[in-house]
Amino acid sequence: MTRLDFNLSDALPSLPKCGMPVTIITGFLGSGKTTLLNQILQNKDNLKIAVLVNEFGDINIDEQLLISVESDMIELGNGCICCTINDGLVNAVYRVLEREEKVDYLVIETTGLADPFPIIMTFVGTELKVLTRLDAIITVVDAAAFDAKHFDSDAALRQIRYGDMVILNKIDLATKDKINESKVFIEKIKSEFRILESEYGQVPLPLILDVGLNQTDNYKAEIREFRRNKSAFNNHLETDGFNFVSFQSDRPFEIKKFEHFLSQQLPSNIFRAKGILWFQESPSRHIFQLSGPRYDLQADD
Numbered sequence: 001m002t003r004l005d006f007n008l009s010d011a012l013p014s015l016p017k018c019g020m021p022v023t024i025i026t027g028f029l030g031s032g033k034t035t036l037l038n039q040i041l042q043n044k045d046n047l048k049i050a051v052l053v054n055e056f057g058d059i060n061i062d063e064q065l066l067i068s069v070e071s072d073m074i075e076l077g078n079g080c081i082c083c084t085i086n087d088g089l090v091n092a093v094y095r096v097l098e099r100e101e102k103v104d105y106l107v108i109e110t111t112g113l114a115d116p117f118p119i120i121m122t123f124v125g126t127e128l129k130v131l132t133r134l135d136a137i138i139t140v141v142d143a144a145a146f147d148a149k150h151f152d153s154d155a156a157l158r159q160i161r162y163g164d165m166v167i168l169n170k171i172d173l174a175t176k177d178k179i180n181e182s183k184v185f186i187e188k189i190k191s192e193f194r195i196l197e198s199e200y201g202q203v204p205l206p207l208i209l210d211v212g213l214n215q216t217d218n219y220k221a222e223i224r225e226f227r228r229n230k231s232a233f234n235n236h237l238e239t240d241g242f243n244f245v246s247f248q249s250d251r252p253f254e255i256k257k258f259e260h261f262l263s264q265q266l267p268s269n270i271f272r273a274k275g276i277l278w279f280q281e282s283p284s285r286h287i288f289q290l291s292g293p294r295y296d297l298q299a300d301d
């Protein structure tokens with residue numbers, strides 16, 4: 001598959017309409033959310049975009065993996081913002097709105113295990129409703145790792161159900177059959193979905209920003225239920241059976257030992273791992289990414 005040859009920022013949206021537009025990027029662990037966010041930041045031209053990134057681990061790895069564009073703002077929060085209407089998220093959005101230098105657009109990246117619905121509710125169920133305009137919820141799906149079983153996870157299923165469009169990512173790694181299988185599955189959950197295929201999150205920005213696709217009005221019953229019983233939205237991490245561990249050290253790794261650990265000792269139920277690593281054999285830092293069966297270790301300057 002060749003790289004896309006159009007300009008990703010061609011005809012960026014002419015902003016603003018009413019309220020600061022907000023796009024939420026959701027999608028399962030390792031599907032390519034940060035990669036998509038980096039594409040947006042690299043191709044945003046003069047659009048001033050604020051970014052909120054949320055991870056549930058103790059260490060903000062994504063902060064270091066996001067390209068840093070001068071004057072872009074990156075607000076980070078640990079812990080899952082998705083469990084309820086979250087004061088931390090509301091306050092972070094207010095900080096963005098109150099900045100002296102006006103922000104044109106807000107993009108939020110959720111954790112891979114986030115249920116997007118409470119995040120949506122944060123925008124449509126609080127006073128933020130009049131100050132912001134929820135533009136679209138983009139769900140990133142890893143086409144290569146697609147397995148209907150992953151959607152036994154409530155969070156993964158809800159990411160599709162409450163998404164407004166899907167970016168079927170990693171098509172460079174996926175067979176045609178796999179791509180078709182994913183599309184059929186997604187369309188069964190939600191028909192008439194906009195599905196864009198991508199490699200490394202490369203999609204033209206006008207197809208994903210300021211598209212006015214949000215369909216929150218369709219969820220009136222769910223919104224009523226959410227208001228009545230917020231605690232029902234609080235336990236998805238436990239019910240999904242995922243857990244995380246974090247590790248930091250002030251001493252470098254040895255390459256051979258690390259390779260041995262990856263090939264011989266890493267438990268097979270590790271779904272996702274990422275980190276910034278130092279090896280005693282090299283002065284560079286290395287970015288380590290493991291997503292499903294694949295891992296990648298790259299020197300970074």
Ligand SMILES: Nc1nc2c(ncn2[C@@H]2O[C@H](COP(=O)(O)OP(=O)(O)OP(=O)(O)O)[C@@H](O)[C@H]2O)c(=O)[nH]1
Nearest residue numbers: 028029030031032033034035112169170199200289
């Ligand atoms: N081959 C290939 N690799 C990709 C593509 N998109 C992302 N990746 C790689 O997949 C890994 C995970 O990508 P991320 O963007 O960090 O995924 P994420 O959804 O932000 O991950 P979490 O936030 O940890 O859930 C990284 O090693 C990326 O370089 C793609 O289209 N093709």
